[in-house]
Amino acid sequence: MKVAVIGAGIVGMTSALRIMEEVAHAHGEIDLTVISEKFCPDNTSYGAGGIWKPPSEEHMTKAELRWLQWSFDYLTSMLWTDYAHELGIFLQSGYYVHMENVPDPAWKDIVVGFRYLTAWELNNLFPGNKHGWFYTAFICQPRDFLPWAHARLTEKGAGFVQRRVQSLQELAPHYDVIVNCTGLGSKYLVQDDALFPARGQVMRVKAPWIRYFVGTSGPHPTIKGNPYIYSNLHDVVIGGIKQEGNYRETNDPRDTRTIWEGVLALHPQLKGAEVVEEWTGLRPMRKGGIRLEREKLVDSKSGRRFDVIHNYGHGANGVTWSHGCAREVAEIVKVIMAEKVTTSRL
Numbered sequence: 260m261k262v263a264v265i266g267a268g269i270v271g272m273t274s275a276l277r278i279m280e281e282v283a284h285a286h287g288e289i290d291l292t293v294i295s296e297k298f299c300p301d302n303t304s305y306g307a308g309g310i311w312k313p314p315s316e317e318h319m320t321k322a323e324l325r326w327l328q329w330s331f332d333y334l335t336s337m338l339w340t341d342y343a344h345e346l347g348i349f350l351q352s353g354y355y356v357h358m359e360n361v362p363d364p365a366w367k368d369i370v371v372g373f374r375y376l377t378a379w380e381l382n383n384l385f386p387g388n389k390h391g392w393f394y395t396a397f398i399c400q401p402r403d404f405l406p407w408a409h410a411r412l413t414e415k416g417a418g419f420v421q422r423r424v425q426s427l428q429e430l431a432p433h434y435d436v437i438v439n440c441t442g443l444g445s446k447y448l449v450q451d452d453a454l455f456p457a458r459g460q461v462m463r464v465k466a467p468w469i470r471y472f473v474g475t476s477g478p479h480p481t482i483k484g485n486p487y488i489y490s491n492l493h494d495v496v497i498g499g500i501k502q503e504g505n506y507r508e509t510n511d512p513r514d515t516r517t518i519w520e521g522v523l524a525l526h527p528q529l530k531g532a533e534v535v536e537e538w539t540g541l542r543p544m545r546k547g548g549i550r551l552e553r554e555k556l557v558d559s560k561s562g563r564r565f566d567v568i569h570n571y572g573h574g575a576n577g578v579t580w581s582h583g584c585a586r587e588v589a590e591i592v593k594v595i596m597a598e599k600v601t602t603s604r605l
Protein backbone atom coordinates (compact mmCIF):
# COMPACT_ATOMS: atom_id res chain seq x y z
CA MET A 260 0.00 0.00 0.00
CA LYS A 261 1.33 3.44 -0.91
CA VAL A 262 1.20 6.03 1.87
CA ALA A 263 2.14 9.72 1.74
CA VAL A 264 2.63 11.68 4.94
CA ILE A 265 2.47 15.41 4.25
CA GLY A 266 4.43 17.45 6.80
CA ALA A 267 7.75 16.73 8.50
CA GLY A 268 7.08 18.40 11.86
CA ILE A 269 6.76 16.37 15.05
CA VAL A 270 3.21 15.30 14.08
CA GLY A 271 4.15 14.05 10.61
CA MET A 272 7.38 12.35 11.66
CA THR A 273 5.80 10.52 14.62
CA SER A 274 2.90 9.43 12.38
CA ALA A 275 5.31 8.12 9.73
CA LEU A 276 7.39 6.30 12.35
CA ARG A 277 4.40 4.64 13.94
CA ILE A 278 3.10 3.46 10.56
CA MET A 279 6.49 2.03 9.60
CA GLU A 280 7.13 0.44 12.99
CA GLU A 281 3.69 -0.96 13.77
CA VAL A 282 1.80 -1.42 10.54
CA ALA A 283 4.43 -2.26 7.93
CA HIS A 284 5.37 -5.97 7.78
CA ALA A 285 2.95 -7.05 10.53
CA HIS A 286 -0.03 -6.01 8.43
CA GLY A 287 1.44 -5.87 4.89
CA GLU A 288 3.96 -4.02 2.80
CA ILE A 289 3.94 -0.24 3.04
CA ASP A 290 5.70 2.12 0.67
CA LEU A 291 5.82 5.40 2.62
CA THR A 292 6.99 8.85 1.52
CA VAL A 293 7.16 11.97 3.69
CA ILE A 294 6.47 15.04 1.56
CA SER A 295 7.12 18.41 3.17
CA GLU A 296 7.73 21.97 2.14
CA LYS A 297 10.10 22.43 5.08
CA PHE A 298 12.10 20.08 7.23
CA CYS A 299 13.77 20.48 10.63
CA PRO A 300 15.23 23.01 11.54
CA ASP A 301 12.86 25.17 9.45
CA ASN A 302 9.51 24.18 10.97
CA THR A 303 7.65 25.07 14.17
CA SER A 304 8.36 21.76 15.84
CA TYR A 305 12.12 22.27 15.82
CA GLY A 306 12.06 25.20 18.25
CA ALA A 307 9.53 23.86 20.78
CA GLY A 308 10.67 23.43 24.38
CA GLY A 309 9.54 19.79 24.25
CA ILE A 310 7.76 19.58 27.57
CA TRP A 311 4.99 17.00 27.96
CA LYS A 312 2.24 19.34 29.10
CA PRO A 313 -1.32 19.13 27.76
CA PRO A 314 -3.80 22.03 28.06
CA SER A 315 -4.91 22.43 31.69
CA GLU A 316 -8.61 21.63 31.00
CA GLU A 317 -10.62 19.85 33.68
CA HIS A 318 -12.56 17.86 31.08
CA MET A 319 -11.32 16.15 27.93
CA THR A 320 -12.88 13.70 25.52
CA LYS A 321 -12.18 9.98 25.78
CA ALA A 322 -10.17 10.18 22.57
CA GLU A 323 -8.03 13.04 23.87
CA LEU A 324 -7.27 11.19 27.09
CA ARG A 325 -6.44 8.05 25.07
CA TRP A 326 -3.96 10.01 22.90
CA LEU A 327 -2.33 11.53 25.97
CA GLN A 328 -2.03 8.15 27.69
CA TRP A 329 -0.57 6.57 24.52
CA SER A 330 1.87 9.44 24.22
CA PHE A 331 3.02 9.03 27.82
CA ASP A 332 3.26 5.25 27.33
CA TYR A 333 5.43 5.69 24.22
CA LEU A 334 7.85 8.01 26.02
CA THR A 335 7.93 5.62 28.99
CA SER A 336 8.80 2.74 26.66
CA MET A 337 11.71 4.79 25.31
CA LEU A 338 13.22 4.90 28.80
CA TRP A 339 13.97 1.20 28.35
CA THR A 340 16.23 1.83 25.36
CA ASP A 341 19.89 2.77 25.71
CA TYR A 342 19.49 5.65 23.24
CA ALA A 343 16.57 7.72 24.68
CA HIS A 344 18.96 10.52 25.71
CA GLU A 345 20.22 10.77 22.11
CA LEU A 346 16.69 11.68 21.02
CA GLY A 347 16.32 14.15 23.87
CA ILE A 348 13.78 12.06 25.78
CA PHE A 349 14.05 12.14 29.56
CA LEU A 350 11.91 12.47 32.68
CA GLN A 351 11.46 15.89 34.24
CA SER A 352 9.70 16.96 37.43
CA GLY A 353 8.49 20.46 38.09
CA TYR A 354 5.94 23.04 39.12
CA TYR A 355 2.86 24.54 37.54
CA VAL A 356 1.66 27.51 39.58
CA HIS A 357 -1.63 29.42 39.49
CA MET A 358 -2.79 32.82 40.69
CA GLU A 359 -6.24 31.36 41.45
CA ASN A 360 -7.53 28.02 42.68
CA VAL A 361 -8.13 25.95 39.56
CA PRO A 362 -9.72 22.51 39.10
CA ASP A 363 -7.45 19.50 38.64
CA PRO A 364 -6.49 18.83 35.03
CA ALA A 365 -8.12 15.87 33.24
CA TRP A 366 -4.67 14.22 32.82
CA LYS A 367 -3.59 14.28 36.48
CA ASP A 368 -3.61 10.47 36.68
CA ILE A 369 -1.46 10.11 33.55
CA VAL A 370 1.56 12.00 34.91
CA VAL A 371 3.54 10.62 37.84
CA GLY A 372 3.03 11.72 41.45
CA PHE A 373 0.63 14.61 40.83
CA ARG A 374 0.23 16.64 44.05
CA TYR A 375 -0.59 20.16 45.21
CA LEU A 376 2.17 22.51 46.28
CA THR A 377 2.72 22.82 50.01
CA ALA A 378 2.43 26.14 51.87
CA TRP A 379 6.24 26.20 52.11
CA GLU A 380 6.59 25.85 48.33
CA LEU A 381 4.02 28.54 47.62
CA ASN A 382 5.46 30.99 50.18
CA ASN A 383 9.14 30.43 49.53
CA LEU A 384 9.34 29.50 45.85
CA PHE A 385 6.33 31.17 44.21
CA PRO A 386 5.13 34.05 46.42
CA GLY A 387 1.84 35.60 45.30
CA ASN A 388 0.53 32.36 43.79
CA LYS A 389 -2.47 30.70 45.43
CA HIS A 390 -2.27 27.17 44.12
CA GLY A 391 0.11 24.87 42.30
CA TRP A 392 0.82 21.37 41.03
CA PHE A 393 3.99 19.31 41.20
CA TYR A 394 4.43 16.19 39.06
CA THR A 395 6.85 14.25 36.91
CA ALA A 396 6.43 14.03 33.14
CA PHE A 397 8.75 14.07 30.11
CA ILE A 398 10.80 16.26 27.88
CA CYS A 399 11.06 15.16 24.23
CA GLN A 400 13.37 17.66 22.50
CA PRO A 401 12.26 17.91 18.88
CA ARG A 402 15.66 19.19 17.76
CA ASP A 403 17.11 15.81 18.74
CA PHE A 404 14.05 13.65 18.10
CA LEU A 405 13.35 14.88 14.54
CA PRO A 406 16.81 14.08 13.08
CA TRP A 407 16.69 10.67 14.80
CA ALA A 408 13.22 9.98 13.38
CA HIS A 409 14.45 10.99 9.90
CA ALA A 410 17.39 8.55 10.13
CA ARG A 411 15.20 5.77 11.53
CA LEU A 412 12.60 6.19 8.78
CA THR A 413 15.34 6.17 6.13
CA GLU A 414 16.68 2.91 7.61
CA LYS A 415 13.19 1.43 7.37
CA GLY A 416 12.93 2.35 3.70
CA ALA A 417 10.77 5.49 3.84
CA GLY A 418 11.40 8.18 1.23
CA PHE A 419 11.55 11.96 1.64
CA VAL A 420 10.55 14.62 -0.87
CA GLN A 421 10.86 18.35 -0.30
CA ARG A 422 8.05 20.30 -1.93
CA ARG A 423 4.83 22.13 -1.23
CA VAL A 424 1.63 20.18 -1.93
CA GLN A 425 -1.04 22.43 -3.43
CA SER A 426 -3.99 20.04 -3.08
CA LEU A 427 -4.76 16.50 -1.90
CA GLN A 428 -6.04 15.73 -5.41
CA GLU A 429 -2.51 16.30 -6.72
CA LEU A 430 -1.33 13.22 -4.75
CA ALA A 431 -4.46 11.11 -5.28
CA PRO A 432 -3.27 9.25 -8.44
CA HIS A 433 -0.10 8.11 -6.68
CA TYR A 434 -1.15 7.07 -3.16
CA ASP A 435 -3.77 4.88 -1.43
CA VAL A 436 -3.58 6.79 1.85
CA ILE A 437 -2.56 10.40 2.49
CA VAL A 438 -1.82 11.43 6.08
CA ASN A 439 -2.26 15.18 6.39
CA CYS A 440 0.09 16.52 9.10
CA THR A 441 0.57 20.03 7.77
CA GLY A 442 -0.21 21.94 10.97
CA LEU A 443 -1.09 25.53 10.19
CA GLY A 444 -0.60 24.67 6.48
CA SER A 445 -4.02 22.97 6.51
CA LYS A 446 -5.57 26.42 6.53
CA TYR A 447 -4.64 26.53 2.84
CA LEU A 448 -4.26 22.85 1.91
CA VAL A 449 -7.76 21.83 3.04
CA GLN A 450 -9.20 25.34 3.57
CA ASP A 451 -9.73 24.82 7.31
CA ASP A 452 -10.74 28.25 8.60
CA ALA A 453 -10.75 27.03 12.20
CA LEU A 454 -6.93 27.21 12.15
CA PHE A 455 -5.08 30.28 13.34
CA PRO A 456 -1.55 31.01 14.61
CA ALA A 457 -0.45 31.82 18.15
CA ARG A 458 2.99 33.34 17.82
CA GLY A 459 5.57 32.25 20.37
CA GLN A 460 9.08 33.47 21.08
CA VAL A 461 11.56 31.64 23.29
CA MET A 462 15.13 32.08 24.43
CA ARG A 463 17.68 29.42 25.32
CA VAL A 464 20.07 30.21 28.14
CA LYS A 465 22.96 28.43 29.82
CA ALA A 466 21.81 27.64 33.38
CA PRO A 467 22.81 24.08 34.29
CA TRP A 468 21.59 24.59 37.87
CA ILE A 469 17.96 24.55 36.66
CA ARG A 470 16.88 20.91 36.58
CA TYR A 471 13.09 21.23 36.62
CA PHE A 472 10.22 22.95 34.82
CA VAL A 473 8.14 25.90 35.96
CA GLY A 474 4.89 26.96 34.28
CA THR A 475 2.53 29.74 35.38
CA SER A 476 -1.11 30.71 34.86
CA GLY A 477 -3.26 33.72 35.72
CA PRO A 478 -2.41 37.42 35.96
CA HIS A 479 0.30 38.10 38.59
CA PRO A 480 0.43 41.58 40.20
CA THR A 481 4.15 42.06 39.52
CA ILE A 482 5.04 39.46 36.86
CA LYS A 483 4.13 40.35 33.27
CA GLY A 484 2.48 37.59 31.19
CA ASN A 485 2.91 33.91 31.99
CA PRO A 486 6.60 33.07 31.96
CA TYR A 487 7.83 29.49 31.80
CA ILE A 488 11.12 27.68 32.28
CA TYR A 489 11.91 24.19 30.87
CA SER A 490 15.24 22.55 31.39
CA ASN A 491 16.63 20.90 28.25
CA LEU A 492 19.76 18.74 28.00
CA HIS A 493 22.16 21.48 26.92
CA ASP A 494 20.31 24.67 27.87
CA VAL A 495 17.19 26.04 29.53
CA VAL A 496 14.23 27.22 27.48
CA ILE A 497 12.51 30.37 28.76
CA GLY A 498 9.40 31.91 27.27
CA GLY A 499 5.91 33.16 27.88
CA ILE A 500 4.87 34.80 24.62
CA LYS A 501 1.55 33.73 23.09
CA GLN A 502 0.06 36.13 20.54
CA GLU A 503 -3.04 34.86 18.77
CA GLY A 504 -3.42 35.93 15.14
CA ASN A 505 0.18 37.21 14.85
CA TYR A 506 1.98 35.75 11.79
CA ARG A 507 5.35 37.46 12.42
CA GLU A 508 8.07 34.78 12.21
CA THR A 509 11.00 36.87 13.40
CA ASN A 510 12.15 37.70 16.93
CA ASP A 511 10.85 40.92 18.44
CA PRO A 512 13.11 42.77 20.94
CA ARG A 513 10.02 43.87 22.92
CA ASP A 514 9.16 40.21 23.48
CA THR A 515 12.75 39.46 24.44
CA ARG A 516 12.40 42.07 27.18
CA THR A 517 9.02 40.68 28.32
CA ILE A 518 10.46 37.16 28.58
CA TRP A 519 13.51 38.30 30.56
CA GLU A 520 11.57 40.51 32.94
CA GLY A 521 8.92 37.82 33.54
CA VAL A 522 11.38 34.99 34.05
CA LEU A 523 13.65 37.00 36.36
CA ALA A 524 10.67 38.09 38.47
CA LEU A 525 9.64 34.43 38.72
CA HIS A 526 13.13 33.02 39.18
CA PRO A 527 15.81 35.66 39.98
CA GLN A 528 18.50 32.96 40.03
CA LEU A 529 18.48 33.07 36.21
CA LYS A 530 20.01 36.57 36.26
CA GLY A 531 23.28 36.57 34.38
CA ALA A 532 22.55 33.31 32.51
CA GLU A 533 24.15 33.51 29.05
CA VAL A 534 21.65 33.72 26.18
CA VAL A 535 22.58 31.25 23.45
CA GLU A 536 19.59 31.45 21.12
CA GLU A 537 16.35 33.28 20.39
CA TRP A 538 13.65 31.73 18.26
CA THR A 539 10.12 32.46 17.04
CA GLY A 540 7.46 30.00 15.85
CA LEU A 541 3.73 29.84 15.12
CA ARG A 542 1.61 27.41 17.14
CA PRO A 543 -1.06 25.72 14.96
CA MET A 544 -4.15 26.57 17.05
CA ARG A 545 -7.56 25.25 15.98
CA LYS A 546 -11.03 26.24 17.19
CA GLY A 547 -12.60 22.94 18.25
CA GLY A 548 -9.24 21.27 18.90
CA ILE A 549 -7.19 18.70 17.04
CA ARG A 550 -8.60 17.29 13.81
CA LEU A 551 -7.74 13.58 13.75
CA GLU A 552 -10.11 11.67 11.49
CA ARG A 553 -10.40 9.62 8.34
CA GLU A 554 -11.94 11.12 5.22
CA LYS A 555 -12.80 9.07 2.12
CA LEU A 556 -12.24 10.99 -1.10
CA VAL A 557 -12.43 10.26 -4.82
CA ASP A 558 -9.70 11.13 -7.32
CA SER A 559 -11.42 13.73 -9.50
CA LYS A 560 -9.62 12.49 -12.65
CA SER A 561 -9.78 8.68 -12.42
CA GLY A 562 -12.75 8.22 -10.06
CA ARG A 563 -10.54 5.98 -7.88
CA ARG A 564 -11.20 6.12 -4.12
CA PHE A 565 -8.44 7.14 -1.71
CA ASP A 566 -8.24 7.74 2.02
CA VAL A 567 -7.03 10.78 3.88
CA ILE A 568 -6.19 10.77 7.59
CA HIS A 569 -6.14 14.31 8.95
CA ASN A 570 -3.87 14.88 11.95
CA TYR A 571 -3.36 18.58 12.54
CA GLY A 572 -4.22 21.53 14.81
CA HIS A 573 -2.21 20.48 17.90
CA GLY A 574 -1.90 24.07 19.13
CA ALA A 575 0.49 24.87 21.94
CA ASN A 576 1.07 21.21 22.83
CA GLY A 577 1.96 19.33 19.64
CA VAL A 578 5.01 17.59 21.07
CA THR A 579 2.83 16.33 23.93
CA TRP A 580 0.05 14.97 21.72
CA SER A 581 2.16 13.77 18.80
CA HIS A 582 3.16 10.25 19.88
CA GLY A 583 -0.38 9.35 20.96
CA CYS A 584 -2.03 10.82 17.86
CA ALA A 585 0.53 8.94 15.76
CA ARG A 586 -0.68 5.67 17.28
CA GLU A 587 -4.28 6.57 16.42
CA VAL A 588 -3.16 7.23 12.83
CA ALA A 589 -1.45 3.82 12.72
CA GLU A 590 -4.65 2.16 14.02
CA ILE A 591 -6.66 3.81 11.21
CA VAL A 592 -4.10 2.69 8.61
CA LYS A 593 -4.48 -0.90 9.89
CA VAL A 594 -8.26 -0.66 9.41
CA ILE A 595 -7.82 0.67 5.86
CA MET A 596 -5.37 -2.15 5.03
CA ALA A 597 -7.76 -4.77 6.40
CA GLU A 598 -10.60 -3.30 4.30
CA LYS A 599 -8.42 -3.43 1.19
CA VAL A 600 -7.60 -7.11 1.80
CA THR A 601 -11.32 -7.90 2.25
CA THR A 602 -12.27 -5.94 -0.90
CA SER A 603 -9.58 -7.65 -2.98
CA ARG A 604 -10.94 -11.08 -1.92
CA LEU A 605 -14.50 -10.25 -3.01
Ligand SMILES: Cc1cc2nc3c(=O)[nH]c(=O)nc-3n(C[C@H](O)[C@H](O)[C@H](O)COP(=O)(O)OP(=O)(O)OC[C@H]3O[C@@H](n4cnc5c(N)ncnc54)[C@H](O)[C@@H]3O)c2cc1C
Binds near residue numbers: 267271305423540541
Ligand atom coordinates in the same frame (compact mmCIF):
# COMPACT_ATOMS: atom_id res chain seq x y z
C1 LIG B 1 7.52 28.94 21.23
C2 LIG B 1 6.87 27.60 21.17
C3 LIG B 1 7.14 26.67 22.19
C4 LIG B 1 6.48 25.43 22.19
N1 LIG B 1 6.76 24.54 23.19
C5 LIG B 1 6.08 23.37 23.23
C6 LIG B 1 6.34 22.43 24.27
O1 LIG B 1 7.21 22.64 25.14
N2 LIG B 1 5.61 21.27 24.31
C7 LIG B 1 4.66 21.00 23.36
O2 LIG B 1 3.99 19.94 23.45
N3 LIG B 1 4.42 21.85 22.33
C8 LIG B 1 5.11 23.03 22.25
N4 LIG B 1 4.86 23.91 21.23
C9 LIG B 1 3.82 23.57 20.23
C10 LIG B 1 4.40 22.69 19.14
O3 LIG B 1 5.61 23.25 18.67
C11 LIG B 1 3.42 22.53 17.98
O4 LIG B 1 2.15 22.13 18.45
C12 LIG B 1 3.94 21.46 17.01
O5 LIG B 1 5.24 21.80 16.58
C13 LIG B 1 3.03 21.27 15.81
O6 LIG B 1 3.63 20.28 15.03
P1 LIG B 1 3.20 20.04 13.52
O7 LIG B 1 4.02 18.90 13.04
O8 LIG B 1 1.72 19.95 13.43
O9 LIG B 1 3.58 21.41 12.79
P2 LIG B 1 4.92 21.93 12.10
O10 LIG B 1 6.13 21.70 12.93
O11 LIG B 1 4.61 23.32 11.68
O12 LIG B 1 5.05 21.01 10.82
C14 LIG B 1 4.18 21.10 9.73
C15 LIG B 1 4.95 20.70 8.50
O13 LIG B 1 4.05 20.67 7.39
C16 LIG B 1 4.69 21.25 6.28
N5 LIG B 1 3.65 21.76 5.39
C17 LIG B 1 2.65 22.64 5.67
N6 LIG B 1 1.87 22.84 4.59
C18 LIG B 1 2.39 22.06 3.60
C19 LIG B 1 2.03 21.82 2.24
N7 LIG B 1 0.97 22.40 1.68
N8 LIG B 1 2.80 20.97 1.50
C20 LIG B 1 3.88 20.36 2.04
N9 LIG B 1 4.27 20.55 3.32
C21 LIG B 1 3.52 21.38 4.10
C22 LIG B 1 5.57 22.35 6.85
O14 LIG B 1 6.61 22.70 5.95
C23 LIG B 1 6.07 21.67 8.14
O15 LIG B 1 7.26 20.97 7.93
C24 LIG B 1 5.55 25.12 21.18
C25 LIG B 1 5.33 26.03 20.12
C26 LIG B 1 5.99 27.25 20.12
C27 LIG B 1 5.75 28.21 18.99
